[in-house]
Amino acid sequence: MSSRAAVPNEQIESALQWRYATKKYDATRKISPTDWNTLKQSLVHAPSSYGLQPLRYLVIETPDLRAKLREVSWGQTIITDASKLVVILSKEKVNETDVEHYIERIATVRKIPKESLAGYRDMMVQNVAKGMTPEISADWTRRQAYIALGFLIETAALLKIDATPIEGFDPAAYNKLLGLEGSGWRTAVIATLGYRHADDATQSYKKVRFEHSELIETR
Ligand SMILES: Cc1cc2nc3c(=O)[nH]c(=O)nc-3n(C[C@H](O)[C@H](O)[C@H](O)COP(=O)(O)O)c2cc1C
Known part of the structure; x- marks a missing residue:
């Protein structure tokens, strides 16, 4: 462990190995208020350009709304079965x-x-x-949503909470269902959080990554 590490290196590496994009959640298991608070901190503390924070986070609890969102998310069961569904919104024009x-x-x-x-x-x-033109601004804020997404997923892994980053949904349908049209905000990306189902076969799949030497170059 490096002397200044807040979390030991081995624990971080093992959390990175342990996490996977969960495909099936145990709908009976819920994230505790304490863990949820830490996960929210990860969103709030994500960095943003100039610190402007052109993002908002919608936490969808209502089962009926979750069911409707699932219909426009390729029918993925993770939308309704995970303990939490977080919709990351980005500002259209700063x-x-x-x-x-x-x-x-x-x-x-x-x-x-x-x-x-x-x-x-x-x-x-x-x-x-x-x-910035409206197009450039919307693209710029949307990219920042992915930083928050990364913070959320990594923090979840360190807490041994399962998570799925999700782009498999219809953003226009989300904007409509969430009443965002005309609000200046739009759905950028979403994530679910909770606990893996014992039947999720994906958890035993070996992680597929290219070699470090292919991905990382030192000059
Ligand atoms: C931006 C983004 C969008 C994704 N969208 C989905 C999705 O809609 N449904 C899903 O099951 N997995 C989704 N994934 C998960 C990826 O398929 C997964 O992260 C990748 O295959 C690597 O596997 P691992 O995360 O289990 O290591 C998404 C991942 C990212 C980063």
């Missing part, structure tokens, strides 16, 4: 109001005058609010 909201938050949290952040605000307005 605007000056978003920048202002963030500047106010920095001033409050760090107890500094807003005026001292004028340069930072102007830069963000220039580069992000004014400098």
Whole structure:
């Protein structure tokens, strides 16, 4: 273990081996409030460009809504059977109001005058609010959703909680069912979390990854 590690290296590596994209959940097992709190922290603490956090997280609990979402998620049973379903939303267009909201938050949290952040605000307005077309902005925020997704999946693995990153769904149908149309937010990617079913054959499959030498090059 390296001397400054918060979690021993072996534990991290074993969690990475242990995790897999779960295909069948044990619907009777629920994530405890304590673990759920840590998982939420992983979403909240995910980094974002400039720290603007152009993401929101919808946690879908209502069984009826879950069933409807499953219909537009290739019928995947994980949508209804997992303990948690998290829909990661990304902002369609980051605007000056978003920048202002963030500047106010920095001033409050760090107890500094807003005026001292004028340069930072102007830069963000220039580069992000004014400098991006709606298409570029939507693509930029959507990519950031995947950072939050990664944090969530890794944190789940460290807690020995199963998870599935999911792109197998119809985003337009999600936006409709979740009432997002016209809200400025859209569904970027989703994830389920819970506990693997004993019958999920996938858990015994050997992990398929290319050799380190093929994936990682040092120059
Ligand atoms: C962005 C993304 C979308 C995915 N979508 C689905 C999905 O819709 N359904 C599913 O069962 N697995 C999905 N997966 C899981 C991958 O198939 C899986 O991560 C990959 O085969 C590697 O296997 P492992 O995660 O078990 O190591 C997705 C993974 C990622 C990263």
